[in-house]
Amino acid sequence: MSTTTPGLRVVVIGGGIVGLACADELVRAGHDVRLFDPAPASGATYAAAGMLAPGGEAWFGEEALLCLGVDSLERWPAYAAVLEERSGRRVDLRAAGTLLVAADRDDLAEVRRACVLLEASGVRAEELDRQALRAHEPTLSGRVAGGALLPDDRHVNPRRVADALLIVLGERVVRARATATPDGVVLDDGSRITADVVVLATGAVGMPHVRPVRGEVVRVRSHDAPSRVLRARVHGERVYVVPRADGELVIGATEEEHSAGQGTPLPTVGGVARLLEAARALVPGLDRAELLEVVARDRPGSPDNGPLLGPVASPGSARVLLAGGHHRGGVLLAPVTAATLRAHVDGLDVPDAARPFTPDRFETHRFERNEDPCT
Ligand SMILES: Cc1cc2nc3c(=O)[nH]c(=O)nc-3n(C[C@H](O)[C@H](O)[C@H](O)COP(=O)(O)OP(=O)(O)OC[C@H]3O[C@@H](n4cnc5c(N)ncnc54)[C@H](O)[C@@H]3O)c2cc1C
Secondary structure (H helix, E strand, C coil), X not given: CECCCCCCEEEEECCCHHHHHHHHHHHHCCCEEEEECCCCCCCHHHHCCCEECXXXXXXXXXXXXXXXXXXXXXXXXXXXXXXXXXXXXXXXXXXXXXXXXXXCHHHHHHHHHHHHHHHHCCCCCEEEEHHHHHHHCCCCCCXXXXXXXXXXXXXXXXXXXXXXXXXXXXXXXXXXXXXXXXXXXXXXXXXXXXXXXXXXXXXXXXXXXXXEEEEEEEEXXXXXXXXXXXXEEECCEEEEEEECHHHEEEEECCCEECCCCCCCCCCCHHHHHHHHHHHHHHCHHHHHCEXXXXXXXXXXXCCCCXXXXXXXXXXXXXXXEEEECCHHXXXXXXXXXXXXXXXXXXXECCCHHHHHHCHHHHCCCCCCXXXXXXX
C-alpha cells in the first residue's frame, strides 16, 4: 500500500519514550497530534539504562524479536542525529559495543549458548578469553572467566531522548490523564476530545495483554568507570553496568513479576544489595563509586516479550492502535515502533521485522473449556 492520509486528528495516551516517539513521527507525517500524560517520561523510561542491545537480550525462541531489535538498532544513528538537530539537545548515543562477561565456568557456558544463537541469527559476537576481555576493559576483575564482544551494540541516555522529544513536541504535550472513548478520549476533568486515531502507549498500566515486570537500577558516579556496556552473569546473578557521560554508571536490573495496582514502585534493600554485590565482583573499583540514585519502575511485559504494534478492534468512530508491551526493549525499539505506528495510521507498508508483532497474535487461539493448555 502507498496511500497517506495527512491531517488526521491523532491523540496519543502516554508520554514515555514510546508514546513520545510515536507522537513525533505522526507530527512529522503531517497529522494534528496531541499527547496526554500527567507526568511524561516518569515511567519505565525514567529507569531505563538505555542499552540498544538486541544481541545482549537475545534468547532461543525470540528470533523475531531479535530481528526487530536489529532493525531498530540500525535506525538509531540517523534517528538520534535528526532528533539532536531538531531539539538542540545531545542524547549521548554511543557505539562502543557490549562485553558479555562470565564470572565462572557455568556463567561462561551461558555466554557461549547466547553466542551460538547470535551467530545463527547473523549478529556478530566474538568470544574472548579472560586476557582479551580485560584488554578490552581493564576495570574488570582479574577473576572473570571469559566472555564475548558484541561490537555492533550501542547505548543512549533515555532521559535525554525523552527531554529532546518533549522539546520538539512542545505544546502538543498536555499534562493530563486520559481514557479512550469510542470517539476519542476523555480527560480526568471530564473534557472530551474527538479524534480520528487514538494511540494507546500507557506502558505497564491499562494496556491489553500487558503486565508489570518490576525492575530496579542504581546510579553511581565513578572516577574509574568502564568505557563500554558490561552485561554479566556473576555466579548465576545477572547484572549490567552502563556508562554515561561524566563518569556516571547505571547498574541494573532486578526483574520481578508482580500484580498490577500495587502502588508506586519502590526499590528494595534485597534487590539493591544483589545488584551492588554482583557489580562490585565484576568491577572492584566500584567500591569507591559515589551513590547517586536508586530507582524502581515497571516494565510493560507481554506474553511473548514482544511489543504490540498496531490496530485493535474499536467500538466507535476512532481507530485505536496499541504501542506497548516493549518489556526490556522500549528504548531500543522506539524508532521502529514509531515508524510502524505511522505506517499503520497512513496505510503504508509496515517494516518487515514488525509484521509479527500485531496485537491480534494473542487472539488467534482460544482454549476450549476442557482443553489442557500444557499438552
Ligand atoms: C530498570 C529498567 C531498565 C531498563 N533498561 C532498558 C534498556 O537498557 N534498554 C531498553 O531498550 N529498554 C530498557 N527498559 C525497558 C524500557 O524502559 C521500556 O520498555 C520503555 O520505557 C517502555 O516505554 P513506554 O513509553 O511504553 O512506557 P513508560 O515509559 O512506562 O511510559 C508510560 C507513560 O504512560 C503514562 N500513562 C499511563 N497511564 C496514562 C493515562 N491514563 N493517561 C495518560 N498517561 C498515562 C505514564 O505516566 C507514563 O509516562 C528498562 C526498563 C526498566 C524498568
